[in-house]
Amino acid sequence: MPYGSERVPDPIVVMHLRASNFVGGPEKQILEHLRRIDRQCFRPILCSFDNDGRPNGLLQAAEADNIRTLSLRSSSPFHPRLITQLRRLLRDNSVQLLVTHGYKSNIIGYLSSGALGVSQIVYSHGWTGESAKIRCYEFADKQVMKMIQNIVAVSEGHKRQIVAAGIPGDRITVVHNAVFVEKGPHKESIRDLLALPEDAVLVVSAGRLSPEKNFAGFIEAAAPIVRQREKVYFIVLGEGILRRELERQVAAAGLQGRFLLPGFSDNVPALLADADIFVSSSHTEGLPVAVLEGAGAGLPVVATAVGGTPEIVRGGYNGVLVPAGDVAALRQAMEHLLDNPEEAKDMGRRGAALVDEAFNFASQARKLEDLYVRIAGTC
Numbered sequence: 001m002p003y004g005s006e007r008v009p010d011p012i013v014v015m016h017l018r019a020s021n022f023v024g025g026p027e028k029q030i031l032e033h034l035r036r037i038d039r040q041c042f043r044p045i046l047c048s049f050d051n052d053g054r055p056n057g058l059l060q061a062a063e064a065d066n067i068r069t070l071s072l073r074s075s076s077p078f079h080p081r082l083i084t085q086l087r088r089l090l091r092d093n094s095v096q097l098l099v100t101h102g103y104k105s106n107i108i109g110y111l112s113s114g115a116l117g118v119s120q121i122v123y124s125h126g127w128t129g130e131s132a133k134i135r136c137y138e139f140a141d142k143q144v145m146k147m148i149q150n151i152v153a154v155s156e157g158h159k160r161q162i163v164a165a166g167i168p169g170d171r172i173t174v175v176h177n178a179v180f181v182e183k184g185p186h187k188e189s190i191r192d193l194l195a196l197p198e199d200a201v202l203v204v205s206a207g208r209l210s211p212e213k214n215f216a217g218f219i220e221a222a223a224p225i226v227r228q229r230e231k232v233y234f235i236v237l238g239e240g241i242l243r244r245e246l247e248r249q250v251a252a253a254g255l256q257g258r259f260l261l262p263g264f265s266d267n268v269p270a271l272l273a274d275a276d277i278f279v280s281s282s283h284t285e286g287l288p289v290a291v292l293e294g295a296g297a298g299l300p301v302v303a304t305a306v307g308g309t310p311e312i313v314r315g316g317y318n319g320v321l322v323p324a325g326d327v328a329a330l331r332q333a334m335e336h337l338l339d340n341p342e343e344a345k346d347m348g349r350r351g352a353a354l355v356d357e358a359f360n361f362a363s364q365a366r367k368l369e370d371l372y373v374r375i376a377g378t379c
Contacts, residue, residue, distance in 0.1 A: 011041055011042050012377075013096050013097070014045070014099060016047070016101065016123075017086075017100045017101065018102060020102075027058050028289060032361050044067055045093060049104075086113075087112045090116050097119050097376055098119070103141035106141050106145065106148075107141065107144050110147065122144075122150070124152065124158060126158050126161075126286025126307060128210070145162065150173070150371070151171050152371070154177050155176060155308020175368055176358070177286075177292060177359065179292040179293050193262070201231050201338065204237065204272060205238075205281065207280075209239060213282050214325070215281060217327050218236070221334065222234045225335060229338065233258055237268055272294055273297050275299055277299060277337050280303040282309075286308060288303075292312060298351065300337050301313045301319035302334055304322055313351075318348070320333040
């Protein structure tokens with residue numbers, strides 16, 4: 001090496017592993033982080049699982065942003081062949097850090113990485129417990145996490161859940177979820193999309209139509225408001241296994257045309273910009289991206305006080321917190337904001353400023369990159 005020159009360290013190769021074929025809340029976090037990662041210090045790879053040859057929306061989104069992608073292929077969710085494949089990918093790509101998201105990735109990552117000396121980081125977005133099968137998987141996930149030295153939790157609330165599962169708190173780094181909210185007018189309007197009246201008051205939620213989101217409770221709380229206030233409309237943006245059940249509940253309550261389930265949107269922040277109130281009725285959460293998007297769009301938020309939600313929604317400041325499962329409290333909180341529109345607007349402005357300051361991707365990236373360097377060494 002010539003005198004006075006210094007060898008530039010090779011970038012740290014970081015692989016993220018997520019079992020998903022679409023872009024939801026956790027996937028948005030992964031993609032936005034990898035888009036912003038310092039390419040001089042880190043070489044990112046996103047790996048997922050093949051779906052019988054069907055297109056993988058998560059990997060397609062990554063490829064569109066010039067993020068390298070890889071796939072694992074198997075005929076069953078936990079086939080031993082997946083471990084062999086992942087070991088080969090880790091070795092062939094000189095991966096130093098494996099960041100795993102979700103129980104399937106956590107378990108397969110643990111069984112694959114140790115023998116190669118690859119450091120694993122479990123990135124825990126929260127547990128849903130939405131079915132007996134999922135609860136079994138999440139139990140196994142917790143046992144694996146007890147053997148992992150580095151864990152990321154998306155909120156202080158979720159960190160407490162992880163500690164309660166028997167994992168030492170000093171292994172856990174809290175890195176909040178983040179959102180990017182575009183300023184200025186949006187081309188897409190939820191009012192135009194759903195052909196709603198210009199003077200309609202829109203109360204919106206977003207998320208998977210799954211049990212832990214408790215949209216059934218949201219519908220129940222909305223029913224008396226619809227009957228008393230002819231200008232108020234309720235909307236849930238999302239898709240999932242409970243669609244038909246929720247549609248039947250809407251019909252049985254006589255809410256057709258006033259409680260709308262338009263389906264999944266990949267542009268939720270733009271649609272929220274035209275709404276008036278955001279609602280989260282969940283039984284459980286890690287740190288809900290949908291709530292960040294609602295607050296970031298300048299909406300006052302009514303939310304259940306679960307998981308990391310109180311870290312976003314501060315009661316009386318940028319929204320109203322209610323107990324999980326309390327339909328009457330949920331209804332009363334929505335009615336309060338509907339009756340006090342100026343107070344609601346003030347809350348919305350404060351919420352937007354809070355999200356912009358405390359839940360941005362630049363801050364998230366710094367925390368994650370510091371963690372990577374702490375584990376793998378200088379880049």
